[in-house]
Amino acid sequence: MKSIINLYKVLPFLFVGISFSACDNEIKDIAKVEEKLVLTASADSIAIDLDNPREFILTFDWTEAREVSGDNMVFYTTKLDVVGNNFGTSTAIVNSEDEGVFSRSFTSEQLYNWMVDRWSVPLTKPLKLEFRVIAQWEGGSTFEAPEVRTVTVNVAAVKEEIPVPEKVTLSGSSLNDAVIELSKTIENENKYAALVNLKVGELVMPLVTTGDKQYYMIPKDGEGTLLDGEAEAVQQEDDRIAWNITTAGEYRVVVDFENSEVTIYSPAKALEPAVVTWLKGTEEVQTTVSELWLFGGGTGWGWWKGNCSVSLADPQVLIYQGAALTSGDGVKFVVYGESDFRNTAYCFTNPLTTEGKRQNLSLALDKVGELHGGYDGETRNSYYKLPAGTNFIVFDLRNKTILAKKK
DSSP states (O other), X not given: OHHHHHHHHHHHHHHHHHHHHHHHTOOOOOOOOOOOOOEEESOSEEOOOTTSTXXXXXXXXXXXXXXXXXTOEEEEEEEEEETTSTTOTTTOEEEEOOTTOOEEEEEHHHHHHIIIIISOOOTTSXXXXXXXXXXXXXXXXXXXXXXXXXXXXXXXXXXXXXXXOSEEEEBSGGGTTOOEEOEEXXXXXXXXXXXXXXXXXXXXXXXXXXXXXXXXXXETTSOOOOOTTSOEEEEEESSOOOEEEOSOEEEEEEEETTTTEEEEEOGGGOOOOOEEEEEETTEEEEEEOSOOEEEEGGGTTOOEEOOOEEOSSOTTEEEEESSOOSSSSEEEEESOOSTTTTTTSOEEESOOOTTSOOOOEEOXXXXXXXXXXXXXXXXXXXXXXXXXXXXXXXXETTTTEEEEEOO
16 A cells, blocks of 8 residues: 555656656757858840850859858859750750859850750740759768759740741752642651752742742842752742752752751752661671661560651651550660561660660650660660650651650
């Protein structure tokens, strides 16, 4: 009985002790880190100035990030890309900034070149750029979360969009005044092309629009000098201006309504198909690429002949139109389909790692990706994961790109 009484005396003190202990172990909020990095752009909207291409047209400035104690050092990395690319490795313009530098500027020439060669965006459409600054700490004993800031800038269309007519034709004395109609390319409904034999004379480009109204596609500079193999800015006018053909032969004419350009290739600048070299057993062979075979998880590990079409605009552009891929598993694209050496033949697939090792990468629908080719073991065991249901693929072997679509 005495033990029970003593227990009742002790319990209140135990409760008080536990209460004090709980207070001592109370979870306390970590003090909020006050980030200091502020990023600004010199303008919310810009227009590319090709009359002054090397002058800076866009500048980004940022303040120093928060101070840190100890041995931490802060490094600033900047990235520029088109909104929607998510700063991908093949599209982002990345710079590691020098110590004490808190600004990055770009010229019209830089932006224009990246729009054409890196981002592959239509010059007749406005776009949005995004710029990101990352302040990263290194060297300290504790982890410091980076400070990240992003700002977007609107970019106006570089060129005026030319409406696509009902018909695009060629005529003039170089064709004995015959009229030849250009065809839409398979890969791009806004691009027309034709291979034609021309003699010395004038080449004009009549356009037929709704209601049989006729205009002419003419060089924007008003001259008729042929810029052999170079894209030339054009516009539609009532009055014709001809291109001067000074050498007879087969010409390739490409009209790009998306970028308001015409490119004419003379026999001297003729576009040739892609040729790859590989070992067929012990024999070195060369294959002119006009067909591709698909193999991988996306074909159920069966060999599909691509029945690829060759573009009129460029013989190094191949287009697959066929059965949809059965899954998002990987696929590679092989230049030789016979069973004897197709497992060791030259193939196209995703890029290798920086160490030259195989990898399987995913390609988003309607998004241009990188294309790598070779016949080494690492390349042959790399597979591109294309979106399930892909039934239209554009292979640009000249520019080493791939584009997957559903049609």
